[in-house]
Amino acid sequence: MDVLSVARRIPTWLLPLIAAVIVIAFPYLGAQSPVQRQVILICSLALLVSGLNLSLGYAGELALGQAAIYACGAYMTGYLGSHGYTDIVLQLACAIAAALVIGLVTGIPGLRLGGWALAMVSFFLVLLVPDILQLFANQTGGAQGLTGIASPSLLGKTLTPNGFYVFATTVTALWLLVLRNLVTSRHGTAFRVLRENPVLASSVGISVFRMKLSAYAIGAVPAGIAGCIFANLDQYLSPDSFGFALAVSILAASVLGGSASIYGAVVGAVILTLGPLESTSFQQYSLVVYGLLLLVGGIVLSIGIAGVLQRVWARVQRRWLPPARSAPYEGDLLPRTEGTALSVDHLVKSFGGVNALQDVSLVAQPGQVTALIGPNGSGKTTLLNLICGYYRIDGGTISVGKEQTTHRPYRIARSGVARTFQTPSIPREITVAEAVRAGRYATQRAGFVPAVLRLPSYRRARASDVEEARRVLALVGLADQENEIAASMPLGTRRLLEVARCVIARPKVLLLDEPASGLDENEVERLAGLIRKISDSGGTVVLVEHNFRLVLSVADQIYVLARGQIIAEGPPSVIEVHPEVLTEYLGVRVPEADDLLRTPSEVADND
Amino acid sequence: MDAVWSGLALGAVYALVALGYHIVFVSSNAFNFAHAQLIMLGTFIVYWGSVTLKLPIGLVFLLAAAIVGGVAVLEERTAIRIVRGTEGQLVTTLGFATLLNGATQVIWGGSPLQVPFFGSSNVLVVLGGHVFPDDLILMGVAVVLTIGFVLVSRMTVLGIALLAVSEDREAALMRGINVRALGIGAFAVSGIVAGLLGPLIGPKTFAVATLGSDLALKGFVAMAIGGFGSAPGALIGGFAVGLIESEAGRYLGASYSNLMIFAVLLGVLLLRPTGLFGHARERMV
Numbered sequence: 098m099d100v101l102s103v104a105r106r107i108p109t110w111l112l113p114l115i116a117a118v119i120v121i122a123f124p125y126l127g128a129q130s131p132v133q134r135q136v137i138l139i140c141s142l143a144l145l146v147s148g149l150n151l152s153l154g155y156a157g158e159l160a161l162g163q164a165a166i167y168a169c170g171a172y173m174t175g176y177l178g179s180h181g182y183t184d185i186v187l188q189l190a191c192a193i194a195a196a197l198v199i200g201l202v203t204g205i206p207g208l209r210l211g212g213w214a215l216a217m218v219s220f221f222l223v224l225l226v227p228d229i230l231q232l233f234a235n236q237t238g239g240a241q242g243l244t245g246i247a248s249p250s251l252l253g254k255t256l257t258p259n260g261f262y263v264f265a266t267t268v269t270a271l272w273l274l275v276l277r278n279l280v281t282s283r284h285g286t287a288f289r290v291l292r293e294n295p296v297l298a299s300s301v302g303i304s305v306f307r308m309k310l311s312a313y314a315i316g317a318v319p320a321g322i323a324g325c326i327f328a329n330l331d332q333y334l335s336p337d338s339f340g341f342a343l344a345v346s347i348l349a350a351s352v353l354g355g356s357a358s359i360y361g362a363v364v365g366a367v368i369l370t371l372g373p374l375e376s377t378s379f380q381q382y383s384l385v386v387y388g389l390l391l392l393v394g395g396i397v398l399s400i401g402i403a404g405v406l407q408r409v410w411a412r413v414q415r416r417w418l419p420p421a422r423s424a425p426y427e428g429d430l431l432p433r434t435e436g437t438a439l440s441v442d443h444l445v446k447s448f449g450g451v452n453a454l455q456d457v458s459l460v461a462q463p464g465q466v467t468a469l470i471g472p473n474g475s476g477k478t479t480l481l482n483l484i485c486g487y488y489r490i491d492g493g494t495i496s497v498g499k500e501q502t503t504h505r506p507y508r509i510a511r512s513g514v515a516r517t518f519q520t521p522s523i524p525r526e527i528t529v530a531e532a533v534r535a536g537r538y539a540t541q542r543a544g545f546v547p548a549v550l551r552l553p554s555y556r557r558a559r560a561s562d563v564e565e566a567r568r569v570l571a572l573v574g575l576a577d578q579e580n581e582i583a584a585s586m587p588l589g590t591r592r593l594l595e596v597a598r599c600v601i602a603r604p605k606v607l608l609l610d611e612p613a614s615g616l617d618e619n620e621v622e623r624l625a626g627l628i629r630k631i632s633d634s635g636g637t638v639v640l641v642e643h644n645f646r647l648v649l650s651v652a653d654q655i656y657v658l659a660r661g662q663i664i665a666e667g668p669p670s671v672i673e674v675h676p677e678v679l680t681e682y683l684g685v686r687v688p689e690a691d692d693l694l695r696t697p698s699e700v701a702d703n704d
Numbered sequence: 705m706d707a708v709w710s711g712l713a714l715g716a717v718y719a720l721v722a723l724g725y726h727i728v729f730v731s732s733n734a735f736n737f738a739h740a741q742l743i744m745l746g747t748f749i750v751y752w753g754s755v756t757l758k759l760p761i762g763l764v765f766l767l768a769a770a771i772v773g774g775v776a777v778l779e780e781r782t783a784i785r786i787v788r789g790t791e792g793q794l795v796t797t798l799g800f801a802t803l804l805n806g807a808t809q810v811i812w813g814g815s816p817l818q819v820p821f822f823g824s825s826n827v828l829v830v831l832g833g834h835v836f837p838d839d840l841i842l843m844g845v846a847v848v849l850t851i852g853f854v855l856v857s858r859m860t861v862l863g864i865a866l867l868a869v870s871e872d873r874e875a876a877l878m879r880g881i882n883v884r885a886l887g888i889g890a891f892a893v894s895g896i897v898a899g900l901l902g903p904l905i906g907p908k909t910f911a912v913a914t915l916g917s918d919l920a921l922k923g924f925v926a927m928a929i930g931g932f933g934s935a936p937g938a939l940i941g942g943f944a945v946g947l948i949e950s951e952a953g954r955y956l957g958a959s960y961s962n963l964m965i966f967a968v969l970l971g972v973l974l975l976r977p978t979g980l981f982g983h984a985r986e987r988m989v
Binding site for chain 1: 959
């Protein structure tokens with residue numbers, strides 16, 4: 098058992114660190130220049146793949162432009178090197194800057210449409226490389242290639258081959274460290290949420306477009322670094338090095354190594370660089386092999402080699418090295434919630450010829466549960482989607498407090514509106530605690546740079562994330578499951594998890610979309626208690642639900658929606674016996690309904 | 705006028721590629737990266753049939769349609785049906801495209817092969833410009849195929865079923881539409897059409913292993929300009945791309961033609977992401 102407790106205390110970064118130090122020290126361990134050259138080529142490819150992984154594996158967008166951005170970084174360096182600017186740090190900075198510009202310029206239009214648009218725009222970029230080089234033939238050498246690149250220097254001294262090797266491998270290792278810090282931080286979770294479901298991402302306040310653009314633009318940085326290294330390696334550049342085959346081999350390395358992984362980039366790069374592909378006899382079959390790799394990789398190895406290893410490791414950890422349970426949360430489970438009134442005024446929405454909502458008005462007060470019931474297709478979820486900004490409003494207004502909402506879902510989420518979904522939406526491969534912490538992404542901001550450098554502000558934000566997650570998990574009764582994989586939990590748990598994800602953001606308005614469907618009686622009871630607690634602490638809760646008994650037991654105010662109109666409103670005692678509601682919603686025919694229909698409040702409603 | 709004709713003829717080829725994307729997109733909601741490679745394969749098969757085997761032209765058409773159709777069905781089985789999610793399918797169809805690029809290069813080599821045209825090669829003078837009969841036929845075929853596709857999708861039960869599938873796959877399945885059959889049928893049809901176009905496109909573009917990537921991009925730009933999910937949009941987008949390419953090549957120089965197309969693509973995506981004929985759809989939760 099002692100061995101296990103020691104093993105548990107070994108940090109996960111120790112092994113990669115040792116590996117990196119050994120690789121960097123190769124020249125002093127007797128490695129000759131052919132070996133050094135291979136390692137530098139592996140570094141370049143690994144950098145390129147890591148950039149692709151950020152957009153493909155984490156943000157879920159296929160981008161093929163790494164090869165073009167690589168060319169841009171390489172030619173930028175080559176131009177500087179052949180004009181007397183040999184300082185490699187300057188070259189690196191310029192290459193990264195140029196790469197970022199290209200990444201932003203091509204990312205913005207490509208990401209407007211997403212999916213194939215980005216794939217195609219970035220692919221087009223690769224095919225443009227020879228044309229652009231030809232246009233600037235005086236600077237780039239055009240099809241003949243760029244020669245006369247002077248040896249790089251550092252701090253005024255020309256770098257020896259060994260020195261260049263150490264520089265290249267160190268920069269690569271540092272970049273991988275940056276990336277590791279980024280994806281293991283809350284931003285990594287945000288990327289996974291985005292990849293799983295953009296709608297979910299915007300519901301926790303993540304701007305889908307900006308997040309994807311960040312992933313794509315940050316992914317351009319390593320391509321620029323790789324270009325700088327490559328230009329100084331052979332001190333000769335030719336357009337042939339940056340073609341379609343390179344673009345495909347980057348993708349193949351990514352798929353093979355595992356797109357959603359940092360070290361997968363290195364694994365894929367090693368295999369593709371040292372594997373049989375590069376030997377001359379295989380050269381003519383390389384495209385066939387890449388094609389097969391992509392096809393098989395896309396089908397069988399959707400998680401890549403690193404993904405397989407990660408799963409094995411996760412299993413080993415769960416079996417023999419379970420993470421220490423955190424102590425039971427002590428403290429106030431639900432401090433006072435600052436709820437804000439939500440008011441919907443004369444809302445109109447139609448889809449084509451269908452009037453989904455006609456002149457709907459309602460108010461949800463803080464400290465109360467406002468329920469919205471109605472038959473299927475009556476417009477309940479449409480109303481929630483309008484409140485969250487997923488649809489454009491055709492008429493009327495929605496306000497949170499005094500402020501009218503916009504039509505940008507992530508802004509609405511940031512202004513304090515949190516929601517759950519009819520089908521719980523939980524990203525794969527993350528733990529219960531991480532899934533809950535995702536709810537704090539937008540409300541408690543922390544930038545990329547503090548996360549990468551692990552600054553005190555990042556550590557503070559992280560500590561409070563962890564603490565808050567423990568609080569809300571204890572509140573919903575899931576404290577024991579915090580280290581389980583969230584997506585593997587049963588439906589009832591996932592629903593509670595969604596509620597926890599909303600509560601952790603301390604929302605001004607909480608929208609629950611059919612939270613009780615699929616739950617058993619015990620779970621419904623727990624849910625009812627939870628809803629009551631939230632509203633008692635001052636929260637504004639809007640509950641859309643079919644479970645009539647649950648609604649009657651927790652709601653303070655009930656609105657009944659039918660065919661896009663509010664047909665009744667009032668406290669449970671009124672709705673329970675409201676004849677039109679019983680007719681419409683429960684399908685009960687009350688014989689004397691017509692006589693009872695004309696209650697004063699009903700007349701006022703229909704006016 | 706010469707440049708206009710050559711632009712329109714090129715544009716017809718791009719429109720045909722875009723139409724192929726469109727057919728598959730409408731029926732299986734997938735983007736078939738490899739469609740341009742299927743057309744490229746068609747030109748190689750035609751070269752093989754008419755130059756190597758010296759078959760009569762009728763048989764060449766049949767051969768190309770059968771082989772390319774078969775390859776397309778194979779693609780549907782390996783790269784689409786068993787793969788879930790858009791990114792996954794993008795990777796696998798790109799893999800299939802790369803495979804076709806590599807395979808044609810291994811079999812037929814890297815240099816362009818001249819594909820003979822079965823009809824007359826005498827230059828005609830139409831509206832004051834010189835044009836090959838093959839070019840006129842290509843334009844005609846592009847227009848006729850577009851009209852045909854629009855008619856099928858508007859007038860027949862099959863077309864309405866296709867619309868239903870592209871709108872909501874699961875709902876269509878529940879209404880008794882055989883979604884799988886439609887998906888594989890769409891690949892078969894797009895493959896057969898790609899094969900049948902081989903004898904028309906080959907003489908214009910030559911059979912060369914880099915043709916696929918070039919056509920894939922231009923076809924995509926055609927679709928982006930016209931608007932995703934619109935057949936007439938694909939046609940007009942294709943002609944627009946062809947015209948831009950030939951006019952830019954004429955006035956600015958050959959190395960500018962791709963750059964101009966890229967600039968137009970960026971402009972369209974920035975200013976009107978839905979294209980000229982596309983419609984924005986509201987997201988569902």
